Each structure stands twice: as C-alpha cells, then as structure tokens.
Amino acid sequence: MNQLLAGFLTALSPVNLLAGLIGVTVGTAIGVLPGIGPALTISLLLPITYGVDPTTAFIMFGGIYYGAMYGGSTTSILVRMPGEAASVVTSLDGFQMAKNGRAGAALATAAIGSFVAGTFATFMLMLLAPVLVNFALRFGPPEYFALMILALTTVSGLSGDSAPKAMFSTMLGLGLGIVGIDMQSGQARLTFGIPSLLGGIDVVVAAIGFFAIGEVLWAAATRERPDETISTVGGLRMTAEEWRRSWPAWIRGSLIGFFVGVLPGAGATVSTFLSYSTERKASKNPSEFGKGAIEGVAGPEAANNASAGGSMVPLLALGIPGSGTTAIMLAAFQLYGLQPGPLLFAEKPQLVWGLIASLYISNALLLALNLPLVGIWVKLLRIPQPLLFGSVLAFSTLGVYTINHNSFDLIVVWVLGVLSFFMRLYDFPIAPAILGLVLGPLAEQEFRKSIAISVGDPTIFLTRPISVTILIVASIVLIRAIVPVRSSNDGKLP
Amino acid sequence: MHAPILAAFMIAALTGFPSKPITIIAPANPGGGWDQTARQIQQVLVSQHIVNVPTEVANRPGAGGTIGLAEFITTNRNDPHSILVLGRVMMGAILTNHSAVTLSETVPLARLLNEYEAIAVPANSKYQTFTELIDDFKKEPERVSWGGGSAGGTDHILVGMLAQAAGVSPKRINYIAHSGGGEAAVAVMGGHVTVGVSGYGEWKPHVKSGRVRFLAVSSPTRFAGDTTPTILESGLDVVIANWRSVAAPPGTNDEQRGWWIDAFEKMRGSDQWQQILRQNDWEDSFLSGREFDVFLADETRRNAETLNAMGLVPNPSAYPYFIALGLIVSLVWLWRSSPATISVQPSIDWRGFGITAAVVLGYVLLFERIGYVFTTACLVFLTSRILRSRAWVRDVTASIAVSGSLYLVFEVLLKKGLP
Numbered sequence: 001m002n003q004l005l006a007g008f009l010t011a012l013s014p015v016n017l018l019a020g021l022i023g024v025t026v027g028t029a030i031g032v033l034p035g036i037g038p039a040l041t042i043s044l045l046l047p048i049t050y051g052v053d054p055t056t057a058f059i060m061f062g063g064i065y066y067g068a069m070y071g072g073s074t075t076s077i078l079v080r081m082p083g084e085a086a087s088v089v090t091s092l093d094g095f096q097m098a099k100n101g102r103a104g105a106a107l108a109t110a111a112i113g114s115f116v117a118g119t120f121a122t123f124m125l126m127l128l129a130p131v132l133v134n135f136a137l138r139f140g141p142p143e144y145f146a147l148m149i150l151a152l153t154t155v156s157g158l159s160g161d162s163a164p165k166a167m168f169s170t171m172l173g174l175g176l177g178i179v180g181i182d183m184q185s186g187q188a189r190l191t192f193g194i195p196s197l198l199g200g201i202d203v204v205v206a207a208i209g210f211f212a213i214g215e216v217l218w219a220a221a222t223r224e225r226p227d228e229t230i231s232t233v234g235g236l237r238m239t240a241e242e243w244r245r246s247w248p249a250w251i252r253g254s255l256i257g258f259f260v261g262v263l264p265g266a267g268a269t270v271s272t273f274l275s276y277s278t279e280r281k282a283s284k285n286p287s288e289f290g291k292g293a294i295e296g297v298a299g300p301e302a303a304n305n306a307s308a309g310g311s312m313v314p315l316l317a318l319g320i321p322g323s324g325t326t327a328i329m330l331a332a333f334q335l336y337g338l339q340p341g342p343l344l345f346a347e348k349p350q351l352v353w354g355l356i357a358s359l360y361i362s363n364a365l366l367l368a369l370n371l372p373l374v375g376i377w378v379k380l381l382r383i384p385q386p387l388l389f390g391s392v393l394a395f396s397t398l399g400v401y402t403i404n405h406n407s408f409d410l411i412v413v414w415v416l417g418v419l420s421f422f423m424r425l426y427d428f429p430i431a432p433a434i435l436g437l438v439l440g441p442l443a444e445q446e447f448r449k450s451i452a453i454s455v456g457d458p459t460i461f462l463t464r465p466i467s468v469t470i471l472i473v474a475s476i477v478l479i480r481a482i483v484p485v486r487s488s489n490d491g492k493l494p
Numbered sequence: 495m496h497a498p499i500l501a502a503f504m505i506a507a508l509t510g511f512p513s514k515p516i517t518i519i520a521p522a523n524p525g526g527g528w529d530q531t532a533r534q535i536q537q538v539l540v541s542q543h544i545v546n547v548p549t550e551v552a553n554r555p556g557a558g559g560t561i562g563l564a565e566f567i568t569t570n571r572n573d574p575h576s577i578l579v580l581g582r583v584m585m586g587a588i589l590t591n592h593s594a595v596t597l598s599e600t601v602p603l604a605r606l607l608n609e610y611e612a613i614a615v616p617a618n619s620k621y622q623t624f625t626e627l628i629d630d631f632k633k634e635p636e637r638v639s640w641g642g643g644s645a646g647g648t649d650h651i652l653v654g655m656l657a658q659a660a661g662v663s664p665k666r667i668n669y670i671a672h673s674g675g676g677e678a679a680v681a682v683m684g685g686h687v688t689v690g691v692s693g694y695g696e697w698k699p700h701v702k703s704g705r706v707r708f709l710a711v712s713s714p715t716r717f718a719g720d721t722t723p724t725i726l727e728s729g730l731d732v733v734i735a736n737w738r739s740v741a742a743p744p745g746t747n748d749e750q751r752g753w754w755i756d757a758f759e760k761m762r763g764s765d766q767w768q769q770i771l772r773q774n775d776w777e778d779s780f781l782s783g784r785e786f787d788v789f790l791a792d793e794t795r796r797n798a799e800t801l802n803a804m805g806l807v808p809n810p811s812a813y814p815y816f817i818a819l820g821l822i823v824s825l826v827w828l829w830r831s832s833p834a835t836i837s838v839q840p841s842i843d844w845r846g847f848g849i850t851a852a853v854v855l856g857y858v859l860l861f862e863r864i865g866y867v868f869t870t871a872c873l874v875f876l877t878s879r880i881l882r883s884r885a886w887v888r889d890v891t892a893s894i895a896v897s898g899s900l901y902l903v904f905e906v907l908l909k910k911g912l913p
Contacts, residue, residue, distance in 0.1 A: 318703075
C-alpha cells in the first residue's frame, strides 16, 4: 500500500498529471476518429516523448489507451460507425437507443460503465497480477479454441427471427475471415490473386462497410421525411430505470472483460461479444436486444475497458503484449531500455506503481471529461440527416483509408455496404457476420494448433479441465438456444 | 548553427537531396522487430543530425512485409525520400505468398544488424541439453512441437535446417506458427509446445525471470556473458542470422544511393547506435555496396533451397469447405423452412439506392486520383442532395467545411498522407 501511495504521489506531480490529461484527451479524440487506434497514436508520439522521463511517457500512454476505449463508443452510438473493433457490439443497441431518442443515456452508460470497469480492472491488476499470469499461461490452444466456441454461441442472441438466416450470416462472416494468408501454412486463401487481400479483411473495415455504408444506402432507399433530425426524448441523463438496469451489466461486463483481457490471445473484441451474450441471457426481456436495450451498451462498454486493464497484466507481469496497443507499449518500454516482467516491479517500483496509480487517475479524468461531452455529442444529431449521412460517408471512408493506406480497402467497404443493404432487405441479421469474421480466424487457428500439438488426437479438447469446462458451458448455451427455436419453427411449418 | 548541421545543409544544397521530409517504412505493425528497427534508425538519424529534414516512421503491415514491399515499389518509385526496412523474413514471405514483387526490384542500401535465434524450453521441460532434444526429434519428429513465428519465416527455416542437418525429413516437422515472438513465448512458458524458436532478445527477459531455459543459440559463437552453447557445438552444422537491412525504391540514382549509404555509415559509427545494438543483443553486421548485393543474392538462393526442401506446406485445412457447406445448408434450410420469409420490402426506392451506391463507388475509385478535398466535398454534397436536402447554400458550405476540416486533421495534424 505504501508503494501505491508513493505511486499516487508520482502520478499526481504536476508534470505527470498534465501528461495524463493530455493522454486522456488525445485518447478520447482518436477513439472517436475511425481508423486511428491507440497503437498508432502511441507510435506517432514515441519520437516526441523520447527524452521525457519514462514514467511520464507511460502515464500518457495509459491515458491514451483507456481514453480510446471511452471515445470508441461515441460514433458507434451516434451514427453506427464503430471507431475500433472493440466497439462494434456497442453499435447494435447503442445506435437503436440513439434512434429512440436516448443517445444521451447510451453515451452516459458507456462512459460511467467504462469508469467502473477501468477502476475495477486497475484494482485487480494491482492485487492479482502475479496470480493471474499463471492462470493466463494455462490457456493453450485448446482452451482458446473452447473460448472462441463459447463466444460464437453469442450468435444465438444476435439471430433475429430466423435461425437459417442467422446461420447464413454467420457462415458468411466466417468465410470473410478466411480471406488472407493462413498463418499455419503461410498460403493465401480466397484472395483471388489480389495482393491487397493478403492481409485479410480488417474488422473495422468490415464493420464500417456493414454498418455505416449500409445505413446510408438504406436511408437513401427508404427516405421518408427528409431534413428530419433525431429527437432526444426525456433529456440527456439516465433515468432511474436506466441506472437500475445498467449497474449489473457494468459489473458483469467488468468481470468478463478483465478476465478475457488477461488472456494474451483473446482480446477486447471477444470480451464484448461474450458480455453482450451474457446480458441477453441475464435479461428478462431478451427480445428487447437489438432494439435499444441499455444493457447491450452498458455491458460491452464496461467489458472493453476492463479488457484494456486486463491486458496490462501480461504486459507488466510477463512482458507479453495482449493487444496491439500493449505491443507498442512493450516496444516503448524497450526503447527506454526497460524490460517489463516480474523484475520490473522490483527494479522500477516507482514506474510501475506510478503507472498503476495514474490508471486510476486517468479513469477519473476520463469520466470528468466525457460526461459533459455527452451533451455536445448529442447535439451532433441535430445536424439535418442528409448532411449527417454525407459526413458519415466522408468520415468513415477516410477512416478506412488511413488504416492501411490502401484504396482497395475502400472497394471492400463498398462491396460490403451493398451486401449489407441486400441482407437488410431480405431480413438477414448483420451482426452474426461480424461475429464470424472476428472469431472464425481465431477459432480455426487455435483448433489447428491444438491438433498439431496433440499429433492428430482430437480428445485434447476433452482431456484438459479448462477447455472441457468451457466447452460444456458452450454446449449448454447452444442447446438452450436451439431448442426453443426448433419448437417455434415446428409450429410454423405447414 | 552547429557545424554538422551546416555541413549537412551544404551537402543537401549541392546534391539537392534530401529536399523534403523522409519516411522510413516499416512493413509491419507497431511493436514488431521491423517497426522497432525503423524507430531506432529514425531516432539516431535525427538526434545525430545525420538527417536534417523531418523524419518519420510509417507502418505498412501485412503478409510478412510483402504488402509494404509492393506498395513501396509502386508508389515510391523514383523517390528515395522513402526507404524501407526489411529483413530475412521477407525473403521467405515473398516465396510462400507467391509475391508479384521481389527484393531485386529495390535498390539495396545496407545490412545493418544481425539478430540471432535461440531455442528455448519451459523451465520444467525434461530436456536439459540441446542434444537430448535432437535425439528425440530424430526418433519421433512429430512428437516434438516447435513453436515460432510465421510459416516460412526465419524461425521456421531454422527448424527446417535443423531437420536437414539431423537427417530428419523436413516434411515431418511439427511446426506451430504464431503471429509473433511474444505469442510463441507464451506457448513455451505455458508448456503448450515442446520447444520454442525465436530471437535471442525476445527470450532473454523470460529466461531471466526463470520461466524458460535456453538450449542453444544459432550464432557462430556463444553470446558474451552467456553459457548457452551454439547449435554448432552439438555437431549440427547450422548457423542462421535474422539480418535486417534498408532499401531504397527503384529509380534511386547512384548519387542518392551514395548519400544514404554514407548516412548509414555515420549512423553505425555513432555511440548511440552501438548502444542500441548492445541493448537489443543485436550484432553489428554492417555491409553495403557490392558485397551486400552478393550477400543478398546468395541468401536468396539458400533460403529458397531450404524452403523447397521443407515443401511449401500444402494447405491441409478442410475449413473453407466446411464454411461453403454451411452456406449451402443454411440456404437449403431457409428455403425448406419458410419460403414465405423471402420477400422484398415494398417501399424501396431503387433509384435512390442505385445513385447513392454509384456515387460512393465513384468516390472510392476517384479520390486517390483527383485529390481528397474536392472529391470529399462532392461526396458529402451529392449524398445530401440524394437524401433530399433542400438547402443549397447550407449543403455546399457544409460539404466544403467537412472535407476541409477532415483534411486539416488527418493531413496537417496527423500527417496521414492523403492524396
């Protein structure tokens, strides 16, 4: 505890506080801008921070990382344009809430949920990092495969009314996930000889195509009342009812996000899907999901922030990056001649505890920064819709272009946008396609790694305690989801 | 003004190079080896005043660097203000990806460093020496799972060379590819693979923390201050270095090439660079000019030989077929269960959809050619017209404002290089 107090003293020095403030502001801004993630921002800032005290630099980086997670939800909620992969799920119910006039509440529950989750994750990081590392290391390919299967069962919560349509969308997403170089063989698959496809289809690219471009095309084809703006109903603040419904979702989201974040091979996006599916299972009104259920925003938004905190565990305690952002932070440590790991706690306690303390402070700063911003963001919705849609197009295509500097990605976005229009026309759910794209490649790679490790023996998934437990949970979820679907379908059949 | 800056300005004034900002391209994501090398180069070039124009690092990740290489060769042709960081891994990727571009299209500048590989096992592994491991590998090659980086990369090639030297068919290697050294290290620490192959520096902190043990290193001699034996000492004739180099784009003239080689010689001579090499356990393997060209040609040939012996792994996965089957099954299921649900919403304005889709496609195809601000303003304006906005003046103003401000933020502030 003395060390933490000393850490707070370090983090609260004027220079470090300023660094934290800059970090959270920049982080929020880049979270809002699509295509510029925290990893890229930190790498852009590296040359500038060189020569600055490492503690100060890392306090700024931590602020950027958490800030991006806060900011990422904003465009998902307001215009269905996720800025980062981890906020794709937020756009499902967040955008519907905005359409229902509850944009203010959606943004608020995202911000407060992020604060709760970020603080929780930092607390757990401080207390349990060494223990958790051993837990994380027990996750090998079979366990990751089981976890991906569990996450894939989320699809039952995203499926809309028709099971075969949901299956088609999922398969489509899994198929899009095959595109690119297969890691195990180094061979290209489904790239049709186009070099730009070798890297695969980026999740943010797909989400922008499916959601943002799809939304604009849909609006163009169904334009009803032009020049209309989305109204806000019942003020910006969350109602008592919304508070009551958000609390449990924040807590569950924090737990899921943190533990998934600790695993170096899973990532924040997976945790948001797991959280969404948990919320839907826990809800008394699952049918509300996809139509603006506040739990569908509160849970995943808490999860992605907690996951950011969780991924600091393997970074600090092992020197292993658990996400793109922690990878660049690891490189930054090395540029300073520091090596994260158990020795860092012993050798540079001031830096480690200063960083941990600053994460608490960043969270508080972010809440203070983001709650007042809610009002300003909601005003954006007053822009007449035709202009808003036009700007969304400009904004999102630019975001896609900046990810890889590749104009071919824009063609991919266009194709997916048109595809999403037709899926919507024929009432195919879109979210399962994104889910498949995120999880498919991970599940396939982990499956093949497992089989290679066991030299072809498929029982490897059933003989390891963690993997078999997760698989049993997944099958229960799946059976419970399929059984009612079957019975209702039987009723409909002629 | 400092003397070195003045001197550099005079050289720049005489040769006219560099006349604008310099970009060091890392064909990988932030955080990886190439990215790290690019950033260290940037740091030394700038702080030693070897380069006196703004210098930045750009990441062009994907496909073992071949995406970055292809872009470098096409878009930076004739403009040596951009240079590319590359290394041994790219040679493998060019072969396995059937890349349309190769290293021979670039203008090699210099090899900067060697990073040696190390072979490590979990702390509680039954293998105490490298020889014990190789003995088991000879008996039952499949039982030894090797965790390392991407397929066809240096880690993979090293295992292939070990197999060849030990008389094991390289096709029987059980190699498990990971997306990076960090992931492979996790697999070793967790005991999920028998043995791990990665850069020496990548393992060092984990060896220090006691979670993994070194068995052998791929360098010709032992590392200073480390008793880990070399692979050579075990009787297998295998030495491999993961070298990194820099290249200029096609169309670089001799004068410009000379300027760059000179700059890298100065960088190499600086204490700062030497300290970076020591910190990262990199070996100074500076080589330029004709000797470097010869080395590259040799290395390319040797690399191709090993890869061919290992066999470009045919893709054994049935997964794509499984997906195709799933798509067919779901369509059949849909058609059988409820053909009535396949219906079109009646109130679709096809003209509105068609025009919007065409406008967006036009924008996507044209904006690199015509330039960002104009096309984006048109896009915003046209979209709002299609969506029946009625206020002319407002739309025009807003369109210009949106495209202009986006341009300012992304180009001027973030220097993202918009057309």
